[in-house]
Amino acid sequence: MDKFSSVFVSLGIVAVSLIAGYLAGDILHTLIRLVLPLPSVELSTGNLVTTGIYVLSASLVIFTALAFFRPAPLFASAERAATQVYAWGAAWGAGSLALFLLSSSVFPHQLLVGAFAIGVALFGLGYAALGKDSDVAGRSNFTGRLGAFAKALFGLLRKPLAWLAILITLAPLGAAAAYVKSQEFRDAVAEFRVRQNVSVDGDWITVPVNTKTQLLQPIMIRMEPGASNRMLVLERAGRLYRIGYPDDGTKELLVDFSAQVGEVNLENGAMGFDFDPRYTQEDGSARFVYLYFTSYTADAQTNYLARFDLAAGSAQDILASQQNLIAVGRPPSQYHNGGHVEFGPDDMLYLSLGEMDMPDKQQTIDTTLTGGVLRIDVMQQGGAISRPIARQPQNGTTQGYYIPLDNPFADNGDALGEFFAIGLRNPFRFAFDKSTGNIWAGDVGSTVWEEVNLIAAGNNYQFPFVEGREPTDVARPGTVIGKETGPVYTYRHTAYDRSIIGGLVYRGSRWPSLEGKYIFGDNYSGKFWAIPATGEQVETVETLGQADKYAQRGFTSIIQAPDDRILITVMGSSNSPNGAIVELVRKDGGAGSSIGGGGEAAAAAQVAMTEKEIHESFVTNCARCHGEQGRGDGPDAEMLTKALGAAPTNFLSADFANRPRPLIRQALVGGGAAVGMSEAMPPWAGVLEDEEIDALTDYVIGLREGSDGPAPE
Structure with a gap:
């Protein structure tokens, strides 16, 4: 009977520890951040239940095994109670590691660390209060038994099994440290977790397009204006290439600005680009491409919007033609850079920027360019269309463009007139609906929600005081700038659905079933979804399919080619040229086809x-x-x-x-x-x-x- 009572009491202590860790989550996260820069996780009862299942299951197995090898009552001696602590450490480590690798739940590090510490304390306090070996000198009172318990903990270090328990206990901590330090480890864990937890039963698959040309982390592609057989590929390290479409094996380096980009990790590197609206002019006077990229060192980071003249000549000449339109300093944390560049039907350049890990600049438009969508006139048309820049950001410089007069804050002398919309956290990709002109964006969320937003002039998308459709613990500003606007669609984080990639509204004849739908996905899980592009709020999505790489190896941009095919960049590894351009096609053929053949076009x-x-x-x-x-x-x-x-x-x-x-x-x-x-x-x-x-x-x-x-x- 003593065996089972020891197991049941120990499981009760673990359950109490988990609940206490859950309740003290915010305080514990603050302490953990002093050691590891782990992101905050909003704890829910669902987190608690899932964590409890994994940790209590591991505890049941290990406590039961120990009870049969050490049948003495749990608090019969200081050594017996100390042995249970080592067993608790092994159970905690095994359960935490299994949760980390196998569960679809967001990993609740603060709950787990708190539960471990509280569990150790409860085992010690339990022995101090209920210990039976009062006949031993110095153990006849609470304080004496507490000291004996501490001495027994250290005394057990002479036994190999204690060190095995310590190694198991430290395993999830080592995994967490590697997860923070190594992008390759993060990607490997992401791929493993997705393969274990995600089964996508969609009607669409991806097939390779760049079968002859190797690419190292392609982050974005665009068809070259006026050339239906060529596209430009931007690699994350800071290189822009021209390749054939379909892929014919040609790969021409246009410009290499990787020396300016510096270290590429986390969310840094080259992000996006687009062509000047005058690119196809016969005189070649405006063969400009506009690139947004980060320049990072361990001590500083600057984010640039730069113009390069592709008519300048060689790759070196094109590099020398660089003109920086926007150069904004930011903390070197490497997170939340945003990064999409696109000219609208009005020939204005739109640029999405993340909040750049500067919480004091959130919900502001007077000091720096962060957390929103900018709109600028790079053609400097003047007159009734635009005016020169009147105000500089405090942490950077701007030049080489005008402020459109119809921008929502252009008349506010205290504001940076570039702002078109604000209150976004990290809008990585957006696109114009060719039919309506609406702007659709995917806004990468914090630890709970991802959003699809319909971007409009003067709108405020409420970050950080609202995420998804729920208020956060961040205080609402006394005065909210602009028109408060919620998302069209939002989804809650899991361990693998956690990083939205904005896509496009499909308008074409190749895939009739997608006509008028907004196609987007999640970089982490590789899933693709579609919703009606009506602008009405929706609660459910159509699951299309899944890419074959995940997390920061996963897909990063979606475009519609002139032949109405849907093309997607998949980054791949950072140290091997296995990045890909793939095409989204139906499994059953249907209308349209892969570039290899089939579909309606092959109905003859x-x-x-x-x-x-x-x-x-x-x-x-x-x-x-x-x-x-x-x-x-x-x-x-x-x-x-x-x-x-x-x-x-x-x-x-x-x-x-x-x-x-x-x-x-x-x-x-x-x-x-x-x-x-x-x-x-x-x-x-x-x-x-x-x-x-x-x-x-x-x-x-x-x-x-x-x-x-x-x-x-």
């Missing part, structure tokens, strides 16, 4: 594919994993091998030669899962036509046989 009578077309289809759809020669050495092969423990198939291997044709074709049709292999191999049914699948089946067989094309019949 089918003709036999040429060997060149089959080779291009293989390169387009298969080479990123299997390599252009089919050796299993594509640019994504290393990442897949590390993540899944198995390399992509080498079509030239002896093992592959033994596989029958029907099995190979079924893998193409249904994906790896259909033939008992890796789910990383996607199903191509509905994306590729039957004829193309047949041709690719023969092609990969032909690779093993030494052919450059389909195997002979």
